[in-house]
Amino acid sequence: MYHHIAKPPRSVKVRGLYVTPQQFEWQIQRLQEAGFEFTNFRQLANQNNQESTDSSPKRQIVLTLDDGYLDNYENAFPILQQYGITAVVYPVMGAIGKKQVVWKENDEQHPVDLMTEEAIQKMHQAGIEFGSHLCDHIHLAEHTEEIIQDQLYRSKEILEHILGERVLSVAYPFGSYDSKVLQIAAKTGYQYGLTTISGINTMQPSLELKRTAIKGHRLHHRWKFMKQLQHQFSE
Numbered sequence: 391m392y393h394h395i396a397k398p399p400r401s402v403k404v405r406g407l408y409v410t411p412q413q414f415e416w417q418i419q420r421l422q423e424a425g426f427e428f429t430n431f432r433q434l435a436n437q438n439n440q441e442s443t444d445s446s447p448k449r450q451i452v453l454t455l456d457d458g459y460l461d462n463y464e465n466a467f468p469i470l471q472q473y474g475i476t477a478v479v480y481p482v483m484g485a486i487g488k489k490q491v492v493w494k495e496n497d498e499q500h501p502v503d504l505m506t507e508e509a510i511q512k513m514h515q516a517g518i519e520f521g522s523h524l525c526d527h528i529h530l531a532e533h534t535e536e537i538i539q540d541q542l543y544r545s546k547e548i549l550e551h552i553l554g555e556r557v558l559s560v561a562y563p564f565g566s567y568d569s570k571v572l573q574i575a576a577k578t579g580y581q582y583g584l585t586t587i588s589g590i591n592t593m594q595p596s597l598e599l600k601r602t603a604i605k606g607h608r609l610h611h612r613w614k615f616m617k618q619l620q621h622q623f624s625e
């Protein structure tokens with residue numbers, strides 16, 4: 391789980407959301423060295439539909455980028471292309487193309503620039519998948535059923551219109567979800583849902599997938615990254 395791919399600006403409070411482009415590239419190199427195959431939810435859904443004769447477990451990774459920051463397009467996208475790997479990006483649909491945005495519910499009050507519709511289309515054409523991060527960056531579980539349904543449905547509709555393709559996944563902002571959210575997400579047609587609970591997953595579709603938050607803007611983060619890698623995939 392990544393957010394910003396950029397050097398954290400001086401006035402940023404929540405610095406853990408930033409990974410520098412240099413460390414992002416370094417992390418991808420380490421994952422490739424460790425034998426990981428980068429995939430996305432469309433590829434996983436197709437894999438699950440096919441009768442597999444190969445039963446050996448693969449080390450697969452879905453690299454996710456939350457919120458749809460412009461720096462994902464400017465800094466992460468060229469690196470992803472250079473290494474020929476896919477990722478899944480979760481833009482806040484109500485903020486597409488906006489500049490200097492501050493989300494009310496965020497701890498971070500430093501204004502951010504979001505990627506445009508054109509950037510989404512360019513990345514999509516190059517094999518990057520997109521999923522919903524709602525229309526507004528809110529704690530979904532704290533709202534009424536009407537609002538939950540509206541946020542899940544409308545963000546999916548807008549994104550599908552931009553991509554010309556079905557949207558398979560949603561990342562719950564702040565990892566905020568409950569049984570009501572899960573029910574409505576399933577009814578709305580999502581096959582994959584991304585939480586902020588730390589861990590690894592099986593290949594099966596789930597609306598409660600775990601993720602690993604990645605840091606990387608300070609020197610010791612390289613060491614931490616290697617520790618995480620060894621710890622989570624030691625079997």
Ligand SMILES: [Zn+2]
Nearest residue numbers: 456457563564
């Ligand atoms: Zn978010």
